[in-house]
Amino acid sequence: MNEDLLKKVRKIEIKTKRLSRNIFSGQYHSAFKGRGMAFSEVREYQYGDEIRSIDWNVTARFNHPYVKIFEEERELTVVLLIDVSGSTFFGTNGSLKSEVITEMAAVLSFSAIQNNDKVGVIFFSDTVEKYIPPKKGSAHILRIIRELITYKQSDTKTSFDVAFKFMNNVIKKRSTCFLITDGFGKFDESLQITSRKHDFSTIIIRDKSEDEIPNIGLMRIHDNETGKDIWIDSSDKKLLKTFKEFRKKQDEELKQKFNRLGIDNIMVYTGEDYIRALISLFEKGGRK
Amino acid sequence: MFNNFEYPYFLLLLILIPLLAVYQYFFKETAYTTIRYSQISPFENAPKSWKLRLRNFPNYIRYVALALIIIAIARPQSHLSRDEKNIEGVDIVIALDISGSMLAQDFKPNRLEAAKDVARSFMQERANDNIGLVVFAGESFTQCPLTTDHSMLMELTSKVECGMIQDGTAIGDGLATAVNRIKDTKTKSKTIILLTDGVNNMGAIDPLTASEIAKDYKIRVYTIGVGKIGMAPFPFQTPFGTQYQNVEVKIDEPLLKDIAKSTGGKYFRSTDENSLKTIFKDIDNMEKSIIDVSYYHVKKDLAFGFLLAALLLLIIEALLRKTILRTNP
Numbered sequence: 001m002n003e004d005l006l007k008k009v010r011k012i013e014i015k016t017k018r019l020s021r022n023i024f025s026g027q028y029h030s031a032f033k034g035r036g037m038a039f040s041e042v043r044e045y046q047y048g049d050e051i052r053s054i055d056w057n058v059t060a061r062f063n064h065p066y067v068k069i070f071e072e073e074r075e076l077t078v079v080l081l082i083d084v085s086g087s088t089f090f091g092t093n094g095s096l097k098s099e100v101i102t103e104m105a106a107v108l109s110f111s112a113i114q115n116n117d118k119v120g121v122i123f124f125s126d127t128v129e130k131y132i133p134p135k136k137g138s139a140h141i142l143r144i145i146r147e148l149i150t151y152k153q154s155d156t157k158t159s160f161d162v163a164f165k166f167m168n169n170v171i172k173k174r175s176t177c178f179l180i181t182d183g184f185g186k187f188d189e190s191l192q193i194t195s196r197k198h199d200f201s202t203i204i205i206r207d208k209s210e211d212e213i214p215n216i217g218l219m220r221i222h223d224n225e226t227g228k229d230i231w232i233d234s235s236d237k238k239l240l241k242t243f244k245e246f247r248k249k250q251d252e253e254l255k256q257k258f259n260r261l262g263i264d265n266i267m268v269y270t271g272e273d274y275i276r277a278l279i280s281l282f283e284k285g286g287r288k
Numbered sequence: 289m290f291n292n293f294e295y296p297y298f299l300l301l302l303i304l305i306p307l308l309a310v311y312q313y314f315f316k317e318t319a320y321t322t323i324r325y326s327q328i329s330p331f332e333n334a335p336k337s338w339k340l341r342l343r344n345f346p347n348y349i350r351y352v353a354l355a356l357i358i359i360a361i362a363r364p365q366s367h368l369s370r371d372e373k374n375i376e377g378v379d380i381v382i383a384l385d386i387s388g389s390m391l392a393q394d395f396k397p398n399r400l401e402a403a404k405d406v407a408r409s410f411m412q413e414r415a416n417d418n419i420g421l422v423v424f425a426g427e428s429f430t431q432c433p434l435t436t437d438h439s440m441l442m443e444l445t446s447k448v449e450c451g452m453i454q455d456g457t458a459i460g461d462g463l464a465t466a467v468n469r470i471k472d473t474k475t476k477s478k479t480i481i482l483l484t485d486g487v488n489n490m491g492a493i494d495p496l497t498a499s500e501i502a503k504d505y506k507i508r509v510y511t512i513g514v515g516k517i518g519m520a521p522f523p524f525q526t527p528f529g530t531q532y533q534n535v536e537v538k539i540d541e542p543l544l545k546d547i548a549k550s551t552g553g554k555y556f557r558s559t560d561e562n563s564l565k566t567i568f569k570d571i572d573n574m575e576k577s578i579i580d581v582s583y584y585h586v587k588k589d590l591a592f593g594f595l596l597a598a599l600l601l602l603i604i605e606a607l608l609r610k611t612i613l614r615t616n617p
Contacts, residue, residue, distance in 0.1 A: 086326075087327055089324065090325060097326070182326060184326060184327050207326070210326055216614075217613075217614035218340065218343055218613060218614065218615040218616070219323055219615060219616040220320050220321070220322045220615070221322060221331070222323065222324050222325060222328075223325060223326075223327065223328040223329075224324050224326055225327065226328070228328060229320075229322050230332065231340055231343060232328075232331050232334070232340070233339045233340045234616075235337075236337040236339070236340075238337075239334050239337065242330075242334065243330050243334075246330045
């Protein structure tokens with residue numbers, strides 16, 4: 001069991017580390033800049049330096065022009081809000097949604113660690129299931145990955161409200177926040193508060209069988225969140241159509257809400273390449 | 289058609305079917321394999337399709353098939369009263385006098401031929417009885433033992449001829465031979481039809497003794513006296529060919545009446561071919577009435593039809609389950 005777990009952690013580490021290092025380290029860096037500039041040192045004025053940056057105090061003292069050097073403030077805090085409700089325990093295209101969530105969280109963590117950022121994680125369902133406070137270092141990342149893998153989904157519902165309120169209370173400093181979820185649940189005003197306080201992006205993981213059910217006759221389906229069972233007739237064309245329209249409408253409303261609040265959002269399907277989606281997310285962040 | 293069951297207690301198994309249905313409804317339904325899905329709320333208020341409504345239909349078909357199988361195990365049977373008379377038939381031995389006097393031509397063409405004709409049609413009508421033929425004159429012998437093979441019997445009857453044995457009339461011997469033939473059969477109703485045209489004048493056994501034996505074995509003896517009242521033309525062989533001479537007809541009627549009476553039969557006097565036919569018809573009818581009294585059941589198993597229906601239903605059920613009412617997983 002333990003060895004198996006180690007293997008899994010290692011596998012995800014190798015895969016995601018490579019991705020974060022090679023493919024979009026630069027993009028991540030530029031997308032999530034620090035807040036403003038922090039003074040680091042003064043040096044002698046050289047030809048071509050901006051006059052504006054001359055430090056008059058030091059210049060007066062040494063009788064020689066000195067300029068202030070500012071550095072971009074790094075040491076960001078990245079917080080991953082991870083949905084571990086029952087509905088993520090589903091997937092028809094090679095992997096479960098929860099597996100994709102794990103991988104994406106790992107990629108983001110490694111990207112953050114390469115930029116010397118702190119990473120914290122909040123697991124939530126209808127309560128906050130686990131909180132890993134922001135820290136640096138690859139050992140911390142490996143711990144996060146281990147938690148992501150070992151966390152067992154139960155028949156639990158989703159409440160974004162609880163997660164946002166907890167986040168607002170715990171993370172006081174402005175941070176970069178990624179919400180990784182399947183989007184089945186209600187968003188209310190706490191989203192707005194959180195999105196103002198932090199750099200907030202949403203990654204929605206979906207399975208294509210959640211947009212359209214395949215026609216496989218009568219089936220009894222089990223709701224992972226409520227634990228209820230229901231018979232449906234997947235050969236009923238009317239039902240399929242209604243369902244497809246329902247889902248489309250739901251997604252559109254969600255997207256509109258995010259756009260109105262200025263939240264970057266992407267949708268990733270299981271079995272698809274999520275790197276492309278992540279790059280597009282970083283590009284969006286960079287434009288801000 | 290009245291239906292009855294050979295093992296009606298098996299019908300108690302029918303109680304199991306409602307129990308099975310209840311079990312299926314309360315336990316199997318929850319144990320049904322489900323597909324885990326992220327969200328079912330969009331389906332909760334969706335209208336049910338007809339397939340969903342018919343989802344349990346194959347189960348109902350299976351219950352019906354099961355009920356049919358149980359009914360088949362209980363062996364439903366029908367009783368056919370039409371076939372009843374054919375099963376326990378009557379044993380009849382016809383004792384036929386073939387003495388020379390049977391060639392008298394008061395019957396057409398002669399007494400013997402007329403008797404043979406009537407006997408043959410009698411045999412034909414009673415197709416399901418055991419019938420035998422004993423002939424006698426001066427002695428007696430069995431021309432055909434009791435048999436249901438009536439084509440053979442009729443053929444043997446046709447071969448009967450006058451002069452096959454020594455001339456004379458041994459009524460006692462003839463009756464005794466007939467009794468001997470019939471006494472050991474298992475059939476309840478035993479009948480001898482004794483046909484003669486003369487007076488007992490030969491033989492080792494007294495007719496009355498023979499009738500006593502018949503009575504002991506509970507055999508009814510119908511006696512028929514054949515011959516015109518008065519004179520009848522008899523053939524005589526002369527060097528100039530066959531000549532006819534009128535001779536007075538002598539039948540020992542008191543003896544025949546006595547035999548019939550003591551054994552529970554009846555004496556008939558036949559004066560021509562038509563009356564002989566009527567007599568045989570009467571005997572036929574009398575024997576028929578006896579059969580009707582002894583009731584017999586023919587049981588016909590109807591289980592096969594039930595099984596066939598059950599099989600058909602099971603096939604339909606399987607087809608439904610695999611095609612339009614297919615469930616997953």
